[in-house]
Amino acid sequence: TNVEGDFLDLVRLELNPKNPDEYGTPDGWQAFTHRTETIAIKGGPDQMVEIRETRWGPVAEEPLLGGPVALRWTALDPEAVDLGLVWMDQARSVWDALAVATRAGAPPSNVLLADAEGHIAWTYMGRIPVRRGLDGSVSVSWADGRTGWTGFIPPDDLPRVIDPPAGYLVSANHRMTDDTYPHVIGHAFANGYRAYRISERLRAMERVREPDLLALQLDTTTELHEFYRDLIRRLLTPEVLAQHPELAEAREAVEAWDGRAEKDSRGVALLTAFRRSLAASVFAPFLQGCREQDPAFAYDGDLDTPLRTLLTEQAPGTLPDPARFADWHAFLLHELERTVATLKADYGLSRVDALAWGVMNRVRMAHPLSDTIPLVGRWLNMAEEAAPGCGQCVRVLSGSLAASERMVVSPSHHSDAIFHMPGGQSGHPLSPHYRDQHRNWSQGLPTPLLAGRAVHNLTFRPEPASARS
Known part of the structure; x- marks a missing residue:
């Protein structure tokens, strides 16, 4: 790795x-x-x-x-x-x-x-x-x-x-x-969330078989988002909800969250968007000088350690845009309101607690030629679909980041081995094998590593030397 x-x-x-x-x-x-x-x-x-x-x-x-x-x-x-x-x-x-x-x-x-x-x-x-x-x-x-x-x-x-x-x-x-x-x-x-979750699952295993380790690779528990769920819980007190009843659905969304990033999980989409919005706004004063020196500057380090520290301490001197917000409470409330409004507008929702994770988290696997020749995309690209997993899950899937392969093999037990790959075994779009592996990779269905009974034969015939001269 x-x-x-x-x-x-x-x-x-x-x-x-x-x-x-x-x-x-x-x-x-x-x-x-x-x-x-x-x-x-x-x-x-x-x-x-x-x-x-x-x-x-x-x-x-x-x-x-x-x-x-x-x-x-x-x-x-x-x-x-x-x-x-x-x-x-x-x-x-x-x-x-x-x-x-x-x-x-x-x-x-x-x-x-x-x-x-x-x-x-x-x-x-x-x-x-x-x-x-x-x-x-x-x-x-x-x-x-x-x-x-x-x-x-x-x-x-x-x-x-x-x-x-x-x-x-x-x-x-x-x-x-x-x-x-x-x-x-x-x-x-x-960050260590994926490693911690893998260790947690392995510690709980006694008699380990191939399906157990495939299930581990498909684990969608995301403990990283618990911090942002608890932040919303502390923010949306009964007194605050009385003044902002439109945010009641945000509270209901995080209370409905099951702690996972499954396709039908509710609440995690709000938590993910809220975290991104907070990172952009909280880091902006610190990164402004960098962007003035280099307009292409992008922060690509550990996001959550500094972000969670700032959000936990809420020191007055680190309040973003103090001319606009009286304190951290007002700032956080504004960020949550803006996040809810953006999600509703982007996904055509009447209530944010109705937003399932699979609506936001999608598998988009495009052939390089589809950008150059868009009309051929429907034949070359894999079907776009809702996807479980997240960037901090063992089942990593976020934007262009995804598992390029999953495999479970025990030596001397190859017949029980499991293998996943996106796409298919053939690079030819007209081949029946162009997409033959994608469904099982996307849905997490076990696929044997061994090929099994031969169905097709491919014969290579070297070109005669006389024909190459």
């Missing part, structure tokens, strides 16, 4: 005021290296792209805060990609597999391992930089030599867990190391 780590730094370049084709390095001014990339265009002339290189990597096409930056990225390092994983099929224990995984060059990933003796392990795979003088959270100059990268974390120093006391391992794109680990892995990991 994805580490959600930070393996790229934007190195701020100091240009020579007397020669803009030189940049500062610990060894003095150094000239940019220039090269030309040729991109062949079918049916048109080749496109030439001029690249400027530094000792740290290519110069980014877009400046950062008005200045040039170089990309120092592990993916551009020749050492970062190799064929080391081919030795994994020689591993006979988790210790053998750890040695292979931690030395292989590949995109950094979480690796979970198990062997025939019942041992389990977790580690990182791929090259992760050792930073000096910086943590990678901001762009700085490396010209004086005090900041930069000092190679990659040695394989034996990569973090690992072997045979934990709990008897299971969980990886859900969340942070896997604590503050005692000496190297920077990342700054914007996924």
Whole structure:
């Protein structure tokens, strides 16, 4: 699974005021290296792209805060990609597999391992930089030599867990190391709600079978939204509802919520929209300066930790738009009223407590060509439908984020294995197999991993050598 780590730094370049084709390095001014990339265009002339290189990597096409930056990225390092994983099929224990995984060059990933003796392990795979003088959270100059990268974390120093006391391992794109680990892995990991829920379900299991683990992958419990439900409960007291009777349906919506994000769950759509509205309004004063410096700035970090802290403390100094609102209570009431009105208008509702989650949360799987040729979309795209799950659910589904695969396999029990994939096994729109897997993936119906009895045969006939000359 994805580490959600930070393996790229934007190195701020100091240009020579007397020669803009030189940049500062610990060894003095150094000239940019220039090269030309040729991109062949079918049916048109080749496109030439001029690249400027530094000792740290290519110069980014877009400046950062008005200045040039170089990309120092592990993916551009020749050492970062190799064929080391081919030795994994020689591993006979988790210790053998750890040695292979931690030395292989590949995109950094979480690796979970198990062997025939019942041992389990977790580690990182791929090259992760050792930073000096910086943590990678901001762009700085490396010209004086005090900041930069000092190679990659040695394989034996990569973090690992072997045979934990709990008897299971969980990886859900969340942070896997604590503050005692000496190297920077990342700054914007996924929050821990999915990992916590997976652990909670696994702890409750005794005799685990394949359907149990498929059910775990389809779990739609979303504890993250409980905070926003309780916030609305505290906000909409009987006294407030007496003054704002139109918000009674909002109170009824959150009271009707079942704690899940199923297609027919009521209340979670309001909670989701309220959370988004609060994040935009509460963070606006803090992010205004960033957007003034860079109009394209977007906050892409942990949303709920700072948001929940601000909403819990409700300090007068952090009140958004104090010229308009007397206190946090007035602000929150306004945000809720606006959220309810927006949902009603967007979905044509008379009452917000009638809004089912599946009306808002949809599966939209479009073929790339459908944007270019809209008329062919009806043949190329998968059918749009209501969907269970959410961004913080084990059954992750939010916007373009969804499970690209689900699989449950127990070695030596392949006949009981379960496999899910969206779309189908064929890429040909006229094939009966173009959509043959999508229904079971979307509805969570178990699909055997093994193909079963052969129904079709596909024969490949090599073209004679004489025909190719």
